Each structure stands twice: as C-alpha cells, then as structure tokens.
Amino acid sequence: MPARRILSLWFPRLATERALRKMRTLPADPLAVVADRGGAQVIASLTVQAEAAGLHRGQPLRDAMAICPDLLTRPADPGGEAAFLAGLARWADRFSPWVATEGDAALVLDITGCAHLFGGEEGMIAAAQADCTALGLSLHAGLADTRGAAWALARFAGRTARHHRSGTTAAPCIAPPGQTRAALAPLPLAALRLDADTVAALARLGVRRIEDLLGMPRAPLARRFGQGVVLRLDQALGAVPEPVSPTRPAPRFAVRLSLPDPIGLEDDILAGIDRLLPVLCDRLRAAGQGARRLRLQAFRCDHGVEQVEIGLARAGDSPARIRPLLALKLAGIDAGPGLDRLRLEAHVTEPLPPRQQPGHAAPPHGAADGDTALDDLIGRIGARVGLEAVTRLAPADSHIPEKAYRVLSAAWSAPVTDWPARGRTRPLILFAPELVNAPDRPGPPARFRWRRRDFVTASATGPERIAPEWWLDDPAWRSGPRDYWRVETTNGARLWLYYAHGGEMSSGWFCQGQFG
Template identity: 55%
Template sequence: MPARRILSVWFPRLGAERLTRRAGAAGPFAVVAEDGPRQVLSALSAAAEAAGLVPGQPLREAQAMCPDLRSAAQEPAAEAAFLRALARWADRFSPLVACDGAAGLMLDITGCAHLFGGEAALGAAVVDEAAGLGLSARCAIADTPGAAWALARFAGHGAAPGRSGDAIEQEARATRARAARRGPGQGRAAPGARAPLTIAPPGHVHTVLGPLPVAALRLPEGLADDLGRLGLRRIGDLAGQPRAALGRRFGPVLMRRLDQALGAVPEPLSASAPPQPLAARLSLPEPIGLMDDLREGAARLLARLCARLSERGEGARALRFEARGTDGGMQAVDLRLARPMRDADAMLALLATRLERIDAGFGIDMLRLNALQTERIVAEQMRGAGQATARGDALADLLTRLGARVGLDAITRRHPAESRIPGKTALILAAAWSGPAAAPWPRPDHPRPLMLWRPEPVTPQAGGRPCAAFRWRGRRHETAHAIGPERIAPEWWLDDPEWRTGLRDYWQVLTTRGERLWLFQAHGAALSGGWFCHGRFA
C-alpha cells in the first residue's frame, strides 16, 4: 500500500484577490475586518505587501504608510463560498478535497501524482492554474496534513530541511536589519515571492518540521508565545522535552497537534460532498415572447423542481426565474416565500405575478428556475386540524404576495417578551421567518394604557402625590382620582437612553375632564421630582 501523501494549498491573498482578480487593479488594495472597535487589514494584494503593509495592521496606520491604499470591507460569507468553489475546481487533482480554514485546501493525492507526471509536476500544475485564475497559491506536499499545512505556510521563513536553528536565527536578524535600513516607506519582498512549492520526501517528517516555528503546529492563540518565553521556539525544541511535563504545563492540545504533524496520531480529511444544485432548465426550439408561453414554461420547470424537492423532503423558500434572450441577455425575477413550499400550482400562482417584469425583446430561447434557499419539511400527522393548517398556509401565501410588493422583512408580527419596561413587552419579528406566538400573552400585574408615547413633561401646579393639578399639552388638568404608585426600575444591564431618568413611580390619574392618563415621577439625579405623561388609558 503506498504511503499517504497530502497536498496543502494556501491562498495567502484570497480575500483581496477575490475582488481584484477580475478588475486587474495594479494599486495597493486591502480587505478590512472589524477587530472590536478597530479596523485592521485582513488580506492584502501583492502591491500592498510590497508597500510594507502586513495583515493585522490597523487601517489608519496602513493609510499613513500608503496613502493610495484602496480598501473594501471583509465579506466572510462570500469568501467562504469562493473557497468552496475553489474546492470544486481542485477536484481535477484529487477525488478527496477538503476546505482548510478560511484560505486553504487540503488534498489527499495518494496514488494520484503519477497521473500528472509526479508530485513536483502536480504541485506546479496547481500553482500555475491558480495563477491563471488570478490567485497566488503556495503548496506543500508531505506525509501528514499537519506537516503539509506547516510547510505551505512556514517553509519560506528560512526553515528549509537540513538547516540549523542558529542559521535560521541569523538570517532572520539580517532580514530585520535590512528592513530597518529600508525604512517604513520602502518596499519589502512580498511573501508570495518565496518558493510556491515545497515537497517533503516520504518518511522525513521529523527532519522537515524540526526547524519550523512552533506556530506551524496550528496551536491556539497565545500558546506559541507561552512556549517562546520558555525558549521553545522551534518544533525541534519540543522533541527533547519530557512529554508528560509538556502535557501538564500546556494541556493536551499541544501534544495532539505535535503527534498529528509527526504522524503518530491519524488525522483524517473530512471532505464534504458538494451540494447538488436544485435547478431546472428548459431550452426552447423556437423563441417565445408571449406571457402565456412564459407561464407555461414556468409551470413545466416548477413541476420538475418540486419533484426533486419532494425526493429530498424539502421545500423552497427562495426562487429565481431566469430568461435568456436570443440576443444573449439574461433577465431574472426573484421570489421569496413565507413558508417552505413544493406545491407547483401554488408556487406558480405566486410566481406568475412577477413574470410581467420580463421583457421578451426579440424572443426568449432558454428558461431556468433555481431554488436559492430550501428548508426541511417535517411531515405532521393530521388530527382534525386540517382547517387550521389550511388557514396557516393561506396566511403564509398572503405574506408572500404582500412581500413581493413591500418586502418580506417589512411585514412583522409581535411575540410576548418578559419585561416590566413599558414598550418592551413585545418582540417584533419578521412574520415570514417566525411562527405565531405559541404561549398566551402574559397579563401584567397592573393595567397598562392603550396608547403609549414618548414621555412628555408635565408641570405640577399644586402639591400632593400625585399632583392635584398640572399643566400638560398647553391645558390645565385637575386630578379627580389617582391609583399608585407602581415603581419601575430601569434594566441596569442595558444602557437605554430612554431610561436614564432612573427610577419611576407610575400613577393612573383620572382627571376632572374624564381623561385617564399614565403619569410618572422620575427620581434620577438629573430629573429628581420631574413629572411626565407616558400614555392614556381607554
């Protein structure tokens, strides 16, 4: 049985090159991520690295060093989708491909290298094809995933096999000295300029990993610094240390990562199967342009799509209907559904209202229907609740129709929430993505007004608690009867600007005019003794 061989592919500039590879921009470019209150550089283009910028650098500092730097906000979801697309691209090199972190791939090339002329030719093909896609790639081949990962990311740091730690340290000091002489405004060699392919001979994992820094073991944040303070800066430094002492001092993570990299503990690759796209396509022998023809084409596509959804036990929540014209142009309409559906007739009735947006022009020769988002439909046993279920489906269909005009997120429903703060006893949720409230609305300990507004100042004109007479909204009111007080304290764990007045004593005040108002007296440091009107009872 051939020895296991793993190819690690690292895209050090993935976030930046995903955005610049099509545009072909030559200037410095960076992707910016949020790090608490700061904005830091997440990924850089080759020009930005040549200008002396490094990942993790604050954006303001980078702009001071490189005034012509262009930047864009990081999109983790888009980058993850792009990496999954690269995993499908890498299927041509190995049947087992797994995504590795946020910017890497791991390929099991055991028994595959000879199909490409050897490991060197295979690695070179990966680097060359990635360059053709506008991506910088660094590859490494080793016996274990941990060793391949380490070599792909750290082999260019002067850690070639057979070199001593003193030589590596001397070269590092010389590199820092040259960078200091150049100054911050001068360029430096970009990391991508190092050798893009490193191959560790079979059975030489210990030799190639020894000179690498301990950070190459994929350790948790801060653990490499703790090891460095004890003088354990290279993986080879750990080989001569007692395993029991290292395990007690640094925990099991260090020993597991070391054993995985050296091959003492197996580390399988988990390659997730690519999701099967849920789509149906209809190529037309003759161009069409009538609305009835579009509707008939949509009906055929929906029937095929719903059959596939039924096989998977799923329903569609978002659809896209595409029409390609004879002139090569493409038009699309989207439909978001308030419930997962796989009823072709019901979906057609909802989709037909949007087909009028498609301009047939000189004719349409291809139709395509994509299920952009699906959800699992759980079968429920009917026990005399068929009418209630039908009403729920009809309501969801009504939400879909209204959402097609104003947007599904604009249609909301209220759910009960546990809070004594007026105005916070309900959660406002999107109706399409939340069900009706399962629990009944809790009854408050004290009556609550029918109408609430922002607290309005009240001017007392007589003594007593509550004020026997007061002026509000330009009119004088006299108190006939009052019930209270009800003390409500602010939620101290939240900084609510509306409740910076502190404690409130609420009163139900019946005036001589017959109005039943909800007044409160604030006891905050800034508004001690102040009176306000917060609402009116029915």
C-alpha cells in the same frame, strides 16, 4: 496499498489577489486588504509590492500608511473570501475527490493513488501551479505523508520564487515517502501549528526548531507546555491520525427550462413555471426541505436577465402555494425581444418535518395544506408590499403599557394563541401621551380640554398607579409615577387619562388611549 500522501495548497495572498481580480485595471501602487481586529484596523493581506515596501501582515494600518503613503487599501470581505476559497476547492477536484478547506486561505488534498494521472507528484503540483498562475493567484505547495507535515512544508520550507503579474509561485516542497521526520527537522517550531505563546516559551529554553523537540522526553514536555505540543508533533509525524474530510457542497435546489422558441406572454411564462415547479418541489420534498425564498430568472434573447423573488410566510414544498405568488410578480418581467430560458431556484430553504394527513382521504398531490391559509395570505400580501411590511403583535414582559407588546415579522413568527391575563383592562387604541388641559391636581378633572375639544367627565374609574422602570433611563418616564384613570365623558368618549406626578419634569394630565 500505497502510502498515504497529503498535498497542502496555501494561497498566501488570497484576499488581495481576489481584490485585484475585481479591479478592471491593475493598480501601479501597492495594495493591502485591511481587517478590523480588536477595534483597530490591521493589514490582513498584502501584494508583493506592499511587502517590498516593508509592510507585513498584522501591522496597524496607521503604521503602514506612514511607511508607504501611496498604499491602496480595500476592506476585508470574509464572506466573499470564503466563497472564493470554496470555488477553489471545486477546482481542486480535478486532482483528487478528497478536498477540504483549511483555515481561510488554504486547501488540503488526499492525493493517495492519484498522482500518476498527472505524471507523478511533481507533475500534479506543476499543473496546480500553472492553473493558479493563469488565475493570477500565488500558490505555495507542500506534499508529505501527513497533513501536519504538508501544512508545515507549504508555509515554512525553503522556497525559490519566480514572479508573475500578481504575486509569486513557490517551488514545491515534497517530502519523499517515509522521510517526514527528516523534512520537518530543520523547520521552526511554528511549523507545528503551535500558538505564539507556546513558541515563545519554548524559544526561551533554546528550543527553536522541530529537531530540538524530537529527542525530548514526552511526559515532561506535556506537563510543562500542555498536551497540545505533543499532539501537534505526533500528528506531523503520523503517530496520531489526522484524516482529510472532504467538504460537502451545499445543496442547491434549482431547475432550468430551455425553450425552443422565444416567449413573452405571461401565460407562456406561467406555463413554463408549471413545468418547473413540480420538479423543484419534488427535489425539496426528497431532501426534507421547504422553500422560504425563491428566485425566478428569465433569460432574454439579447442576453439580458430579468429576475423576480418571492418569499413564503411558511416554508413549503407545494406548487399550489408557490405558483400564485410567482404569478403576482410576472408583471415586473420585461420580456424584450423574447425569453429563451427560465430558471427557478429555492435559494433559502428550511428543514420541513414530515406531515401526516388527518383522516382517510389525503388531499391531491400538490394541493395546499388546509392549515396554511393564513400563511398563504401573508405571502400574497408580502408579494405586493414586501414580507417585512407584514407584522403581528406578541406579548412582552413589561408593566409599562407601551412596552407590553412586541412587533414581529408575520412571516418569521408564530401567531400568539392566548395573551397573558393582565388583570387590568387596557384601551383598544394606544398612542403616545398627549397633553390634556385640566387643573393640576391628582383627582380626576370634572372638565378638561383635549384635541381642541372640551369634555365633561361623567364617571371615572381608578386610579391605577404605574411606576417607571427604575433600572432604565427612559426619557418618556422622567415625569415620575403615573395615576391612570378610565374616564367616560358625557358625549360618550371613553378615554385613558393619567396624572404625572412630576419627578424631573412638571406634573400634569395626559391622554394615552381610547376604549372601544
């Protein structure tokens, strides 16, 4: 059995070189990617020019600008950089099927038994460096028997660099099989992936290189500096296994239909959707997933792309539920000279629990479930006005009338089957308090004026005193406690009035609701 060999590929300027790739022209000035750490802006990645100007990673931006006033900056994009690194992981599949991301700017490969396909280990690394040079990426490579040793060699072993248009590509550092200890010995302690505090504590004792640790007794070392130091050393030397777990690609649920002749009519597009939807739903069903959002892309003959999206109020895998929503969006597709390709993708999915149909007769394949009528209605309305515009109310834990409910998105919340009993009748219509012209005294007024109309009180029920939430400073409740009355007038109006006792504001009467 061949000896295990691990390759570490480190991209030290990944963020800046990704930013350079997005620019149409290469800037003449130094470039840095800036991240927000602890409320301060610091440099996260640099170009070769920026490093030559005396800047370094972790430096505050204000200090960097004082040293290099011409410095160009771009904000860090962790999500975009992670996606870029995931793309590099797919590229690295050409060298080995065992590829994993490591941190935010490195890959680790188990190349055991693969190097001979590229003319040996040097040939494999040379091929990787050639690819990265063509992509405008800097690469440092380390190869050893263990993952920890490969990581250390890629970052800390001596390098001779050659320049190209966007950075440097370092000469590979390869530890021959069985020579891991000798390759690690001259490297600094940081090469063991220790934290900065531990490295500083060991340096105060004169321990600055890995060779200084190799002959030290393990038990006193672990007692004084923790088990982490011993663990990292054993991992680098191979005493503790550290396997490479390949990154599993995220599942993609997409289908495509190439057309022999261009189409442009809605009926023809619907016919294409009828070909795509069952296949897509079968894939979703096989993976136990349900579509939440779907994207239909229509590719035109003039290389243009028309795109529409729909959302479902409940994740589903039934063509009968998805097709009507797509049909509502087809009017927004400009076919132009014709469409020659359709692509349908469920880009937002959720796990869908298995369903058991009640009774002996199950509905036909592809039919919508009987309990999804409300969700389908929400989906159809959302296809026209947007799912975020369709809301529902849910109870909230507050004694304040206007805070006794919450507004939730109907597509992402379950309906409330039973509201908690409040013990008090509340008005059918609740609105912001409106001033009522009435005598300034606590008892219910015999006559009052509201919304430019005069009212005569026929009966009044109350009072119900509601106090403000003392732990919150709500400007609407600075008038102090309120005495609510259910007032019925001679003309049939049934209003919810309250008397504000004052507090930080003047007292008076207000109307906040109407009963049915």
